[in-house]
Amino acid sequence: MATAGKVIRCRAAVAWAPGKPLSVEQVEVAPPKAGEVRIKIVATGICHSDDHVLKGSLPNVEFPVIPGHEGAGIVESVGEGVTSVKPGDKVIPLCMPQCGECSFCQNPESNYCQKFHFSEPQNLLPDKTSRFSCKGKQIHHFVWVSTFAEYTVVPEYAVAKIDPAAPLDKVCLFGCGFSTGYGAAINTAKVKPGSTCAVFGLGGVGLSVVMGCKAAGASRII
Known part of the structure; x- marks a missing residue:
């Protein structure tokens, strides 16, 4: 350039x-x-x-x-x-x-x-x-x-x-917020198929947690 x-x-x-x-x-x-x-x-x-x-x-x-x-x-x-x-x-x-x-x-x-x-x-x-x-x-x-x-x-x-x-x-948002929330579900909580999950607070991180829980196969997300 x-x-x-x-x-x-x-x-x-x-x-x-x-x-x-x-x-x-x-x-x-x-x-x-x-x-x-x-x-x-x-x-x-x-x-x-x-x-x-x-x-x-x-x-x-x-x-x-x-x-x-x-x-x-x-x-x-x-x-x-x-x-x-x-x-x-x-x-x-x-x-x-x-x-x-x-x-x-x-x-x-x-x-x-x-x-x-x-x-x-x-x-x-x-x-x-x-x-x-x-x-x-x-x-x-x-x-x-x-x-x-x-x-x-x-x-x-x-x-x-x-x-x-x-x-x-x-x-x-992959730079911090998404990866923080998604990783919390996949890597930290290690959500398994059929799990019931509760997420407190639906900001950028919380919504990314929901996405992680869904990707991991959670059957119910509250």
Whole structure:
């Protein structure tokens, strides 16, 4: 694309300080470095964790920051050595990365990658620098994803290539809300065919739990 290798100026919703509302600003998004992917975000969901960011109740978040972690978009450009995606691919940025190398990624029953933000801070990219700036100030990433920006940069192992026909305004929820609820039914509760299930609260996560229960063969869902 014509923007490859160049700084992109675009809009983003920036949280400048805890307890302050989001502010839509023009930000600069630097090109991806080696092992990184720059994505044009087409759609994003809003998760309650983003509200926690704004309230300052997540201890590992540094301000100013661009929140958002339920996104879907199109690869704009890639850094040196990236092989899993190419410009034009539809992708979902992952707030829980999959490095493919740690003991958790190699265990088929776990997806707790050791590069997840509980183990490794994700306020900056792995080289400890940011690709975002605004008004001459460095802006932090949020769990390497920051989908409240029109463009974002993430490590290659935090990107999943998806079907070219996938509707981005729907599959963006796979980034957190859907997978949280569906996985709770399939992987945590291990719902079996014929089960009776009760789901308390039908927000995005709760509705995804219902879908998981149905897929698992539950006979009654309350």
